[in-house]
Amino acid sequence: MTTTAVPASRSSSIKWYWVAVGLLLAQIVILYMMGRVPICECGYVKLFEPGVNTPGNSQHIADWYTPSHIIHGFLFYGFAWLLFRSKPLSFRLSLAVLVEAAWELLENSPIIIDRYRTATMALGYSGDSILNSAMDTVFMIVGFFFAARVPVWLTILIAIFFEIFTGWLIRDNLTLNVLMLVWPVDAVKEWQNALPGA
Structure with missing residues (x-):
């Protein structure tokens, strides 16, 4: 009886995929230890939360910030x-998951939650549910694999579309989120807070 050896390069590649899975699981466990709620406190799970400054935002599987991830x-x-x-x-x-997981943990720390409340349009933000945070990382992985398989121009075009569309629809996107977190601009905050329903 013969056995087929797995090539070293393939074995190494598989190992790093397991590292990525381990990092995602570690993110979930640490969030739980930080006291984050597993799912929305409303008691149910939605595929998509359409509200922006609503109690369900950042609590379900996807929301208008999913394109940013x-x-x-x-x-x-x-x-x-x-x-x-x-x-x-x-x-x-694995490196991408490490960075995203680290950000998700930081984003759900008291210092960043308070920063969001005071410097951005997320006035009632209280952090993500564990489900939403884990799905943010999963959506990052989707974006990573998408970028690995399509032409660069298409990736850039979709990123621009996401930024323009969410910027128009909810007056927020990845660019504005980073700007307001790092260097808040009062005029931008006033414009964002004037969003109907905000």
Whole structure:
């Protein structure tokens, strides 16, 4: 009886995929230890939460900030390709999951939650549910794999579309979110807060 050995490169690649899975699980466990709620306190799970400044925002599977996390995947793929193009895709994915998971943990820390409340349009933001935070990382992974498989121009076009569309629809997007978190602009905050239903 003969056994087929797994090539070393393939074995290494599979190992890094498991590392990515482990990082996502670690994110979930740490969020639980931080006291985050598993799902929306409303007691049910929605596929998509259409409200922006509503109690259900950042609590369900997807919301209007999901495109930002897909763009994270685009960006992380691009940076990983520039810095580690000789490494397997699975290694670069693990790095992307590490960065995204670290951000999700920081985003749900009291200092960043307070920052969102005072400097951005997210006046009632109280942090993500564990489900929503984990899905943010999953959507980043979707964006990462998408960017790995399509032409660069298409990835850029979709990122621009996401930014323009969400900017128009909810007066917020990845660019504005980063701007208002790092360097708040009063005029932008006033414009965002004038959104009907905000």
